[in-house]
Each structure stands twice: as structure tokens, then as C-alpha cells.
Amino acid sequence: MITVYYDYLCPYAWRGVELLAALEIPFNAKHYSLVQGNHPSNTSLPRSAPMWKLVDQEIGGTGNAELPAYLDVNGSLEAFFASHAAMQQGQEAHLRFTLELFRARHANKKDLNAQTALAAAELAGLDMNAFATARADEAKCRAELAIDLEEAGKLGVFGTPTIQLETGDIAYFRFDKLPENQEGKLEIWNIFKQTLLSDARIGTIKRAKP
Amino acid sequence: MITVYYDYLCPYAWRGVELLAALEIPFNAKHYSLVQGNHPSNTSLPRSAPMWKLVDQEIGGTGNAELPAYLDVNGSLEAFFASHAAMQQGQEAHLRFTLELFRARHANKKDLNAQTALAAAELAGLDMNAFATARADEAKCRAELAIDLEEAGKLGVFGTPTIQLETGDIAYFRFDKLPENQEGKLEIWNIFKQTLLSDARIGTIKRAKP
Numbered sequence: 001m002i003t004v005y006y007d008y009l010c011p012y013a014w015r016g017v018e019l020l021a022a023l024e025i026p027f028n029a030k031h032y033s034l035v036q037g038n039h040p041s042n043t044s045l046p047r048s049a050p051m052w053k054l055v056d057q058e059i060g061g062t063g064n065a066e067l068p069a070y071l072d073v074n075g076s077l078e079a080f081f082a083s084h085a086a087m088q089q090g091q092e093a094h095l096r097f098t099l100e101l102f103r104a105r106h107a108n109k110k111d112l113n114a115q116t117a118l119a120a121a122e123l124a125g126l127d128m129n130a131f132a133t134a135r136a137d138e139a140k141c142r143a144e145l146a147i148d149l150e151e152a153g154k155l156g157v158f159g160t161p162t163i164q165l166e167t168g169d170i171a172y173f174r175f176d177k178l179p180e181n182q183e184g185k186l187e188i189w190n191i192f193k194q195t196l197l198s199d200a201r202i203g204t205i206k207r208a209k210p
Numbered sequence: 211m212i213t214v215y216y217d218y219l220c221p222y223a224w225r226g227v228e229l230l231a232a233l234e235i236p237f238n239a240k241h242y243s244l245v246q247g248n249h250p251s252n253t254s255l256p257r258s259a260p261m262w263k264l265v266d267q268e269i270g271g272t273g274n275a276e277l278p279a280y281l282d283v284n285g286s287l288e289a290f291f292a293s294h295a296a297m298q299q300g301q302e303a304h305l306r307f308t309l310e311l312f313r314a315r316h317a318n319k320k321d322l323n324a325q326t327a328l329a330a331a332e333l334a335g336l337d338m339n340a341f342a343t344a345r346a347d348e349a350k351c352r353a354e355l356a357i358d359l360e361e362a363g364k365l366g367v368f369g370t371p372t373i374q375l376e377t378g379d380i381a382y383f384r385f386d387k388l389p390e391n392q393e394g395k396l397e398i399w400n401i402f403k404q405t406l407l408s409d410a411r412i413g414t415i416k417r418a419k420p
Binding site for chain 1: 417
């Protein structure tokens, strides 16, 4: 099965997950933190050895104080902990939760917080008692998140969505517009796969921007 | 016609030019300077407004002194001036020169200098008197190079090869291995074009590296 690294903060990750969901391509969901990846304290450090770690932060702590607004520490923690709580209800339920939380954030412009996560769980049809119990075990959610972020660091993930194929080939995949019909969606998924699987070992296709 | 921005220092640019030559796809040749693009003085400046410019340097000047070896100022100037001199003999002759100079540098591991450029001109079957005369007019070569680098800067070129299609879509295209047969070559060229021309506005496909 493929693996997708994503961050709820990221609109490109949202589009990537919508693409795979629409094509009914199952995937292992893992998290990558843009806040940690772009944190000033981690600049020029190897991605596998960050100095500032998201999992060392507390919700409501001082982590946000020195950062630009888009690096939302509290929102990241709320979203990732809720996501790990939702995972306990299985892959399909978790995918529904993921889509609802992405849509709340990027289609409906909600902040990532406990209330938004709860509403997403409701819309996804989760067992709300089980979700609340799982979310309340923050130590477990945090430990699972630490594993995701460590794996992402070891693989050199630098943005989201990053997709790893069954072959081990792994790349960041950024597109501006989710194609409306299935053919269009399949086309860009095939482009992504062909790029990674070509014998030429294509490393990068990246637009220049003025 | 498509346009290709390249730097003789860059093995990926070499592969890109070999790809287009093998597929007999004609292109406008323009230069981009890795030395200028990666120069410490230009870090965090817009690509359209560098502080340190290659065209402000003299061959044999002090430009190389503080830089890592791969940022070869003299070699860049020698190669680019010779390239502009060769352009005066037409697009086909220039392509032959380009391929010979790339092969001298990256297949045969020669330094980029006046001697290597001269040997490439000879192998490319250039009119050597005309080449010497054109190369001697360094002010003209320099002025032409300045235009290339300014255009690259305006377009946000950040590496080579960067290829601009007739549609205006423009991207960096990096691959590790030139496919041996024509089908393989055509396949990766089609992947590149499809990536740029998709309605999804794909911005980046980039491998994560541990």
C-alpha cells in the first residue's frame, strides 16, 4: 500500500488526499509537520535531527509566540492528536475524518482547534464516545505522532503531500487545482507515478516562478 | 520553439540537452549561471535582482577566491563567452558546440577553460577563424550573456536545465540517467510536458532524499 505524509495546515496536502480518495486508492496515513519542518530553529539541520520538535510542545504553550501566523503550533497539535484518535476507528473512518478536517480548514476556513476537530469527527460519522476517549489519552496520541514525524524525518520529507509508492519511491506532489472529472484525476496520478517509476530516475520537475 | 536555460557546469543540464538533441527537438539556447544563482551574496535576494553578477566579473579576477570549488567563476565565463561566440555560426553549429563542451566537461572530466572550449569548437566543426574572432569580442559576448542571465532572473530560473515550452510553462527538469533508447527518451520528455500542461497546474514533483 502507498503511504501519504500530510499536514492539515497545507492546502496542497488537502488536494492530494482528495485526489486519492476520489480515485479510491487506499493509503497509509502519516503526518508531517510544516511547523517543525520550517521552524527557524531547524534551519540547516538534517531533517532527521531537528532541534525544535512539535511533540515537545504543549497545547496552549509558548511555542507560537515567536512564529509567523501560518506556523500554527496549537492548531497542528490539535489536528494531529485528533487524527491519531480517529485512527483507532480504522482506515476508512480515519479517511472520512481526514477529509472532513481538511475541508473544514481549507474549504470553510475554520481554525484548527478542538472544536473544529470534534465537528469533523461528527461529520465523519465516528463513534463520538470512542473518539473522545482516544483523544483524552494525549500521551498515546503524542507518542504515535512522534513516530510519524521521526519516520518522515528519516525519509527526508520536506513538504506535503509527500507520497511513497509501494516501490519505496517517494516524492512531494504539489498541484494547484483538483481536476473535476475522474479522467483528469487519473491523468495526474499517472503523471506522478510515471515520474517516480521512470528508469531515468527523475528527481525533480519544478516550475520556475517569477 | 522551446527555450532551454543551461549552465555548462551542470551534469543535469548536460543530460537535458542530450535528451532534446537525441529527440531532434530544436530549442533556443540560453544561459543560466549556477555560480550567480548560488552565490552567498545573492542568498535571499529576488532572482531578478542579484547583488553579485557573473557579468561583472573578469576572467582571472578574484571572484573565485571566497567560493567553494564547484562555483567556478572563471570556467563559467570561459564557457559562456565561447558559447555566445559559437552562436554566431547558427543554431545547429551551436548545438554541436554545446554537446561537445558538455561532453568534455562531464564525460571526459575536463576543466572549463579556453583550451577546452577551443577543442569543443574544433570537434563541433566550427569555422575556427570566425570562432576566434567572435570570441575575441568579449564585450559583445558579455553583453549577450547579460541578457540571458537577466531573462533567466525575471523568469525565476533557479537551476539547470530549465525548459520553457511554447505555452510559456517553464520548469526545472532533473533526472539522473539518460534513457538509452528513443522510446525511453520520448517517455520522459512526454512526462515533463504532461506535467507542465496538465489543467491541474502541477507545480512540483520532487523526490524526498534521506
